[in-house]
Amino acid sequence: MANASNDSKEVWITGIGLLSCFGEGIETHFQACKQGKPGSVDTERFAPYPVHALSEPDWSQQISRRDMRQMEPWQQIGTYAAGLALEDAGAKDDEDLCGRMDMIVSAGGGERDIEVDSNVMAEARTSNNVEGLLAERLSNDLRPTLFLAQLSNLLAGNISIVHKVTGSSRTFMGEEGAGISAIETARARIASGQSDIVLVGGGYNGEREDMLLFFALGGYLREGLPAPIGTDSEGMVLGSIGAFLVLESADHARKRGAKPYAALDKVAALHGPRGANQASARMQEALNGLSVPSGTPVLSGATGAADITEEELNLFASHMPDSPLRTFTGLFGHGIETQFPLGVALAALALKKEAFFGPLSPGETDAGSEMTPQQILVSLAGHNRAEGLALLSKVAGA
């Protein structure tokens, strides 16, 4: 699906909004990658599970207090990062532009009310009418507006309300694949002329017991201290991350004087069985289709989940041995639906800054640390399904 026949317009990245354990902003995240040290990790609050906890911004810079009260953290993170991206693209508060801007958000679901759930479970242990108990407790204890903080599409809804982005609004779900599809679809719409400008990305709160429970059920979480991402990785460390991009046709950007970080040339969104080396075989086939030049640096969002991380990293070691490989997940944690947008954002930053990064994980060598990349390949093999590749290139004279 990577190459559409009706795919002629150049697609630029003209705005980036990032929020993570390092804090907010472009420079903060570029420096974090330059320094290559993991951001703050909280090992106690959700022990035995470490998480990359959000470094909280001054929320009022993007979201009014009134709107803040209507949102749970995952929405606040996403809405804040979306505001940063709009600001960066010179689109914030431009009513006309935001009014025709399209939007694709990658999202999961919202937070539970942990206290209500815990009370119900405690009472249910001794109840002889569990359904009656549920009906009574939920009817009385659930905050009516909590539902609106849980619906997947209500991050997009909040972005519409707070930032007035209303051209269109779509929410993709499905863990890492949601972020991959969001980027792929946004790019395809612009390349084909179906849209001029798209706000795309997601918000993820990894500091949630209900979220940890989900991944713990599948045995995907690392316990104890976080470990660097490498071929021996055995579990994921979640991270709270907001990552949004403004994608725009080059013509549209030129007309309004917006400057590109980079061009988003190609995206491949892959799916299929996950037997041994089946994912890497798919990725290798897609790489051939993308015709990535030899030596192109690779920025991987490898999840840290056992086996698939090894498979993804080995693919590049064997298939693109001349390419410097950097895995950024150890710095920020794994942001699930936001991971692919984050990778694309970091690649765009590096191209704009004409600088690549030093080793971010122990297995990586110094080679390429000082290079001036012309193109960067972003890679992500989802922990359980979905693989994505994106090829970005430097825009001459940008």
Place this chain on the structure above:
Amino acid sequence: MSSSSTRDSRNRPIVAVTGVGVVSSLGTGKQENWAALKSGASGIHRIERFATDGLRTTVAGTVDFMELDQLSAPSLTHALAQTAAREAVSESGIKSDDFPGPLFVASPPVEMEWQHRFELDGEDPKSTESGYSRLLAAARTGKHDDMYELLQFGRTADRLSDEFGTKGLPISLSTACASGATAVQLGVEAIRRGETDAALCVGTDGSVTMEALIRFSLLSALTTQNDAPEKAAKPFSKDRDGFVMAEGAGALVLESLESARARGATVLATLSGCGEKADHFHRTRSSPDGSPVIAAVSRALGDAGVSADQIDYINAHGTSTPENDRMEYNSLKEVFGDAIHSTPISSNKSMIGHTLTAAGAIEAVFSVLTLQNGTIPPTINYDVPDPDIPLDVVPNVARDKPVTNILSNSFGFGGQNACLVLSNQFV
């Protein structure tokens, strides 16, 4: 470049519908559903899935006839989608395990359910932990791969993709109660981009759980007219007081007209236009001036290249909430002018309830059936007209009338508005 006859006035590939499938509380498949729709039957009934003592609303359009190993929202949601998609793909004549294009699935957000929490909570009766710590301890035993599989957001689309052999990474999406229409819209766009000749678009929802019902109740969105369940959904009536939660799935095989003709497929209808516009007014309410709905309707007409007077039937969003139906009328009046008073408009939700994530897809399927059969399904339970909504709602009895262009509306929480135009050109 193909011949001009398979491209629209903007030189985009014309998008044909070559297969449709549906499940609702009225039954399985097009035949059962259409017969019930034509006769004005209701699928709404008293909820038996869980105890409703003490709940304000006790009626719904649940689908209780699917065979499942264990009932849960994700498993029912999948079964409904699978059934509808099998019917659609079968009708299209496309190989049932090698679909030559992408999959778009509108599905409800997935959540752990109380049955799962109670199962984990009770796993170690000697545990001194409480709350989620106790659940996490149970999770760490490593015995819950099945629960994990069930609760992934991407799982329904993944399983459908595996079964039908769709291409690329399947897309799961939500635009709340407009989701089904958005799934269709994504398929139309992919075909128009020239990426693919075909797309499988599904909207599915099997998420009527006690907690889901209570949540909508807490937002005062549901009817409380429980005494006669089949009368509870009464769109556009003066005594409407909320929607009825319901379940079902709709599936459409979209295909470029060129591809459909090349393989000799029967064209059921064309998906001639889509329109969308988000609203920034409020999380659950529409802009008082209706401008986003007006824009979505206008864009759909513009995209289809038809004028308002060429629309001869409107498949309404028509939820039966006081606010939606009034807002829908006011907005349509802005676009259609006085013609809106003589344009037939009906709400399938009067019979099947509000199938939430699935609604836009199911209503697109019913629109195709309306085009094919030349019969407009009624709005049932229309006994007390609302003088503020002077519409021809095709009250209570189906109407035989040839139809050429249908506007199908879908609106949702979070400012979502998506409209489709379906036509019987090129059929």
